[in-house]
Amino acid sequence: MAANLARSELMSRSALGRQAWPVIAGGAPLRREPAPRDELHPLQNIGTTLTFGRNETIFVQGDEAKYAYKVVGGAVRHCKLLADGRRQIADFLMPGDLFGFVDFGTYAFSAEAITNVVVVRYLRSQVERLGDEHNGLRRKLTMLLHERLSVAQTHLVMLGRQTVKERMASFLMQMAERCDLADGGRIDLPMGRQDIADYLGLTIETVCRAIGELKRAGTIGVPNTHQIDLHDIEALSAVAEGEI
Amino acid sequence: MAANLARSELMSRSALGRQAWPVIAGGAPLRREPAPRDELHPLQNIGTTLTFGRNETIFVQGDEAKYAYKVVGGAVRHCKLLADGRRQIADFLMPGDLFGFVDFGTYAFSAEAITNVVVVRYLRSQVERLGDEHNGLRRKLTMLLHERLSVAQTHLVMLGRQTVKERMASFLMQMAERCDLADGGRIDLPMGRQDIADYLGLTIETVCRAIGELKRAGTIGVPNTHQIDLHDIEALSAVAEGEI
DNA sequence: CGATCGATTGATCAACGTCAATTTCAGTGG
DNA sequence: CCACTGAAATTGACGTTGATCAATCGATCG
Numbered sequence: 001m002a003a004n005l006a007r008s009e010l011m012s013r014s015a016l017g018r019q020a021w022p023v024i025a026g027g028a029p030l031r032r033e034p035a036p037r038d039e040l041h042p043l044q045n046i047g048t049t050l051t052f053g054r055n056e057t058i059f060v061q062g063d064e065a066k067y068a069y070k071v072v073g074g075a076v077r078h079c080k081l082l083a084d085g086r087r088q089i090a091d092f093l094m095p096g097d098l099f100g101f102v103d104f105g106t107y108a109f110s111a112e113a114i115t116n117v118v119v120v121r122y123l124r125s126q127v128e129r130l131g132d133e134h135n136g137l138r139r140k141l142t143m144l145l146h147e148r149l150s151v152a153q154t155h156l157v158m159l160g161r162q163t164v165k166e167r168m169a170s171f172l173m174q175m176a177e178r179c180d181l182a183d184g185g186r187i188d189l190p191m192g193r194q195d196i197a198d199y200l201g202l203t204i205e206t207v208c209r210a211i212g213e214l215k216r217a218g219t220i221g222v223p224n225t226h227q228i229d230l231h232d233i234e235a236l237s238a239v240a241e242g243e244i
Numbered sequence: 245m246a247a248n249l250a251r252s253e254l255m256s257r258s259a260l261g262r263q264a265w266p267v268i269a270g271g272a273p274l275r276r277e278p279a280p281r282d283e284l285h286p287l288q289n290i291g292t293t294l295t296f297g298r299n300e301t302i303f304v305q306g307d308e309a310k311y312a313y314k315v316v317g318g319a320v321r322h323c324k325l326l327a328d329g330r331r332q333i334a335d336f337l338m339p340g341d342l343f344g345f346v347d348f349g350t351y352a353f354s355a356e357a358i359t360n361v362v363v364v365r366y367l368r369s370q371v372e373r374l375g376d377e378h379n380g381l382r383r384k385l386t387m388l389l390h391e392r393l394s395v396a397q398t399h400l401v402m403l404g405r406q407t408v409k410e411r412m413a414s415f416l417m418q419m420a421e422r423c424d425l426a427d428g429g430r431i432d433l434p435m436g437r438q439d440i441a442d443y444l445g446l447t448i449e450t451v452c453r454a455i456g457e458l459k460r461a462g463t464i465g466v467p468n469t470h471q472i473d474l475h476d477i478e479a480l481s482a483v484a485e486g487e488i
Numbered sequence: 489c490g491a492t493c494g495a496t497t498g499a500t501c502a503a504c505g506t507c508a509a510t511t512t513c514a515g516t517g518g
Numbered sequence: 519c520c521a522c523t524g525a526a527a528t529t530g531a532c533g534t535t536g537a538t539c540a541a542t543c544g545a546t547c548g
Contacts, residue, residue: 490548491548
């Protein structure tokens, strides 16, 4: 599985439609870590650029964790499948985000391309060797581990103790922080409703209804399925925090 | 907050009742990490032993993360409180478990004593300095971070996509792995039903009913509230994995 | 233009939460 | 030793939320 698309095919697909997600380049969204300061420069010369088409598998949970990746363009979901097909998405990876670095031995989650995607792939054995030589890189990777843990723990509280409306509002706030906020607070969502549902631990219908409620309340606008206008960030934040 | 009990008082309390949890010493349960091999020995001389009484707070989410801890006896819960009092427990810490090591800057979760507890406390600044000197210790702490992430991700899937029965069965299997399995597969649960509920993202009543169902099915026995007999580990494991 | 896929909406149902006893049990005082 | 107390656990009745099932809508693709 996960045969790569030829780059030309990728380009032509991405040219279709008006989906707002840049597949190849585009302005890099805000990073989750505060300042990149390029502690990753030791990796510069050992990466291979690859492309994956929409819904292609990058790696599967349980595979030997041989490679680590950086997203250059597009969006990736990090998810776990249960035997009967239930799915939980742990994270969405955006341009600049690293994944596959913190897995130990085998991948704990699968990685799948949400849109067409461009990644840089590193051999983990090389990354580890470089980490021993460059303290900056090692620190950066430890930082990444901290960040992942923090993200997972926030997610945990959301799934365990937040209502549907709170989860939806939290999700939109997260996306607003991670993506460029275009003029008027418009965010571009690369993922479909099912992906949002699998991230929030809900069904697709419940996600639709939650979005509908926020729209009817005037908190958000929904110009199309892949864009959301944040009309009232204060109110959205209030809902996310559990007020009301 | 979190005034410590005098040791003599702790001892006298622990002597009361037949609750099976050793407060001071007792055989160390299975560790989560495969082999301790004592990469922690650099910490041997910098720790202070402290005790906390049942329900005392060890630290609060948001506090400056000045100290790190190791559980010597008793059990600790790692939890987050929402503004309106909802609570999510991220983890239970048992003798031998470390906590407060992976928090960055401030504690992300509060730590509270479930039973009377004995811990060793380390100054994080010292731990970090020692980590720079001893590669073994640094590796061990990075390993700990990996382990925490893995635990959080498993928990994530549980909260997002497992049914009540599956969560309950998974929880019991986890406890069986982490605690000594006494003769006949009896496990001692240091925490009460409300703690289990807050760990599983449920209410206390739902936890009771789930335990009742497993009992009626003959999968487990409940000699008293703090002990569970695993009559049929196969069946329990099957339920945990989502079969049926 | 029809086919297909994803999103949305509506009707209904079941699971889980809420509220309200009741039971159990550890600890207390007579 | 035994009744009393209070906290925790359990059980039952009922309500709400979110899941399920079933159309329908809308956009993209061939």
